[in-house]
Amino acid sequence: MKKNIILLAGVLLTLTSCSLSEELNDSITKEASNNILGADQALSSAYLQLRSFQNNDNQLMLQEHPSDEMAGPTRGADWDDNGTWRALHLHTWTPDNARILSSWEQLYKGLAFALDAQSFTGITASQKAQAVFLQSLYTFYITDIFGQVSMREPGEAVINLPSKNLKRTEAIDFAIQILEAQLANLPDGTAATSYIANKNAGNALLAKMYLNRAVYKATDADGKPQAGPYTFTAADMDKVIAYSDAAMANRTLQTNYFENFGPTNGEVSTELIFTAKNTNTEGGDIQTLSFASLHYNQTPSGWNGFVALTDLYNKFEALDTRRSASVPGFTDKHGLKAGILLGPQVNENGAPILLRDTPNTQLSFTQDFSLTNSTEEKGMRVVKYFTDYSKPTRPSNDFVFLRLADVMLMKAEALARKGNTAAALIIVNTLRVKRGASSFVSLTLSNILDERSRELYWEGHRRQDQIRFGTFNAAVQGRATVTDVHVLIFPIPLAKLAANPNLVQNPGY
Structure with a gap:
């Protein structure tokens, strides 16, 4: 009965995604087994659930809105949403915050599919490794955001409460352990097949988990997170370096930065390591990442919401192509540049776009804005996943989880934390020169944190990075106060506490 229940959910999720499911599964050798179709379907559902990251409601927003990169001003009645967005930026969220609840549900749905795929007897070694990679990925995000993980074992009956309940200090080791055990069984992959969990992706995820391990280990007995400074052991940093080297194999930096996020990024980018695939006929809501920021009168018409903070914009040199750039097939169509938008806006003919x-x-x-009362022009806007104008409501931009530049900066950070700033400087300058920025003469950890923001802004890394470097609780534009350490993790949603007595509310909530 259990398999039928979960499998039905997977079928419903993928009814309109047949071609993508076939593409994912065609990369796997199928065994002659009565159960293999069940494993295929559950694994496809675990992959497709990754699309929940790419809209403006879920876990991506929990990583960006509380950081020094993004805010959501209220504009009259627009974007008030019962204070949901303000609470994220002000670090005043509560257990009933809608964004926190939806993130919990989407992450646990993906974890359930990944576990269910492993319960079928006909699963191949490659499928098993991919399912474990996804289990590790979802576990990592749940650990990072909520500080504890509750899960069933593969095949465990859904009528029972989850038998595995892991604290923050335990969950990170578990996520690392299961992925390391399956790393060799992951398929080889290329940037063009980065939507399939592959060895490069496994190595990159392991590097990221080892890099953040010190943060999760710094937890009081009652579950309260510690603010640091954290103890980054030499052994963990050596793991980051080794796994980063393996993850970077057969990947090169893309010459045009914004091609990593465009409608053909899955075909042209040489940087991609792990993605969620979208096509013009099926996919998630990746267009909302631009719609949520763009003005009503721009094309495509946006919802005039999220803005970039001045601190982010001011980190860039004028010639750094990552800040803003014209993109053929995009800028010439409707006048929009990719990146951070500041100042007067025009259409494709150079004519002014007007206020509403x-x-x-x-x-x-x-550059200025008010969280509580902004007019329509206040705040810089961001277009990272620029729109495919042939299909603006169903674009084919693949959502990027892991890419080469991120891994390069992880390795540089690990080297710097071990005291080898000379080697780290070479890596960072290689990236900066590629992006049109000047080379650093020397390097500090603060430089690396800023470089991660320049390279990875609005991609879902910033909260995690700021916590690791000890800057997350500091005052930023729109938030004048230093916040308490308990907000380093989010609360468990009230409805989930009521449903699972093994969960304990995080301290401070």
Whole structure:
């Protein structure tokens, strides 16, 4: 009965995703087994659930809104949403926050599919390794965001409460252990097949988990996170370096930075290590990442919401291509640049785009904004996954989880934490020169944190990075106060506490 229940959910999830499911599964050798279709379907569902990261409601927002990169101003009645977005930026969220609840549900749904795939007797070694990679990935995110993980073993009956309940200090070791055991069984892959869990992806995820391990180990007995400074052991940093080297094999930096996020990124980018695949006929809501920021009168018409913080914009040199750039097939179509948008905005003919509420006045984005009462032009906007104008509501941009530049910076950080700043400097300057920025003469850990922001802004890494470097609780634009250490992890949603007595609310909530 258990398999039928979970499998039905997988079938419903993938009814409109047949071609992608076939593409994912065609990369796996199928055994002659009565159960193999069940394993295929459950594994496909675990992959497809990754699309929950790419919209403006779930876990991506928990990594960006509380950071020094993003905010969500209220504009009259627009974007008030009962204070949900303000609470994320102000670090005043509560266990009933809608974004926290939806993130919990989406992450645990993916974890359930990954576990279910492993319960079928006909599963191949490659399928098993991919399912374990996804289990490790979902476990890592749950650990990072919520500080504890509750899960069933593969094949365990759903009528019972989950038997495995891991504290923050235990969950990170578990996620590492299961992935290391299956790493050799992951398939080889290329940047063009980065939507399939592969050895490069496994190595990159292990590097990221070892890099953050010190943060999760710094937890009080009652589950309260410690603020650091954290103890990054030489052994863990050696693991980061080794796994990063393996993850970077057969990947090169993309010449045009924004091609890593465009409609053809899955075909042209040489940087991609692990992604969630989208096509013009099926996919998630990746277009919402641009729609949520763009103004109503821009094309595509946006919802005039999320903005970039001044601290982010000011980190860039003028010639750094990552800050803003014209993109053929995008800028010439409707005047939009990719990256951070500041100042007067024009259409494809150079004519002014006008404000909605003030006739005959040009739209000009400003660096300042108010969380509680912004007018429509306030705040810089961001277009990272620029739109495919042939299919603006179903774009084919693949969502990027892991890519080469991230791994390079992880290795540089590990080297620097071991005291080898000379080797780290070479890596960082290689990246900076590729992006049109000047080379550093020397390097500090603070430089590396800033470089991660320049390279990875609005990609879902910033909260995690700031916590690791000890800057997350500091005051930023729109938040004048230093916040308490308990907000380093989010609360367990109230409905989930009521459903599972093995869960314990995180301290401070």
